[in-house]
Amino acid sequence: MPRAVVLLSGGLDSCVSAAIAQEQGFDLFALSVDYGQRHARELQAARDVARALGAREHRVVRVDLRGIGGSALTDASIAVPRDRPEAAMQAAIPVTYVPARNTVFLALALGHAEVADADAVFFGANALDYSGYPDCRPEYVEAFQRLADRATKRGVEGRPIRIAAPLLAMTKADIVRRGADLKAPLHLTWSCYEGGARQCGRCDSCLLRRKGFREAGLEDPVAYEG
């Protein structure tokens, strides 16, 4: 059975991305990164999703991105924006952008794929209904594939590790529908940037998630404040 390292953030997108890897016949090696994010709620969600999907293993690697800072997600002194219209989200790279986060995550996944002899790395980047992050675009994924081919023992030996971003061209509504079709454990996911008892419903991530469920005509199984 071919193996895939699946990056799980605990959110909706990475859950559906992992379910797609499973549908494609991969044995799942789940990987999450504890990078000093505001709250541990999403790592718990990642653990729950990995278990529900029957992943072979779930590793959590610690990287202290607070040592670098520069983002509302790793620096408590920077506020997470609320109630922004979508045009504002995409007009500029927002304060929730964590510099080079996806590059760090993919690098770790690539290293783990080498050790686990996995054929692919799956991650949930999405270029349509996204939050304006540069490292969620097709040209970024293509450049990382090219790097991976040159960076790894497997790449040098002619058995490249595929970098798969199956959600790249999907809308949030497509992602929700696809997840529902695959019976992915969406009820276990957590998208909110804040660490409350319930999802805030007002940060960019909550707003995009809500829109996705609304447009898919499905009810979000995870509760929101208010």
Add this chain to the structure above:
Amino acid sequence: MPRAVVLLSGGLDSCVSAAIAQEQGFDLFALSVDYGQRHARELQAARDVARALGAREHRVVRVDLRGIGGSALTDASIAVPRDRPEAAMQAAIPVTYVPARNTVFLALALGHAEVADADAVFFGANALDYSGYPDCRPEYVEAFQRLADRATKRGVEGRPIRIAAPLLAMTKADIVRRGADLKAPLHLTWSCYEGGARQCGRCDSCLLRRKGFREAGLEDPVAYEG
């Protein structure tokens, strides 16, 4: 004054790479990675080198690569090879190769460069007298530059961060000579893969270093066992 993030491992190459950045007029933002390596000796060397070069700051970011394993440098149960002839070093990727290490390090340096608004990242990769690692070759560095241009806010805005590997085409002897010319603090560096009181003189890294000093006709200021 333009700024450069300089990756400092504590070793000879990164010390000379940083000294070159300084010679080119950059203000140095030193970055080291505590990745669960066998010994803390090299991090102390990195701190000493940063101080001697008058770096503006020195950050140590923790990334637990032991969570991934697969290398003699992060897994104490895998022995570090000794007394290998150079042909053997380069014939195959050795057990001291840490999967995706340079990709993780460069990703962190890239993120830090974004936050510090630095124009360049300097690292000490060297493709000639090296230990057979895939991520120390020109095609790797070129692929990372391409990725960096697409991964970052600065890249998107047309102010790309330059990935500089000034030692890429140099022999170890060239590197030693260049370091001596620049009065780089070579006496503070540490190259050995083992964590003894002195450098072992027998691991691949010590062997390459010794050869470099010998061929440069200079005395290595750092002592060896035996």
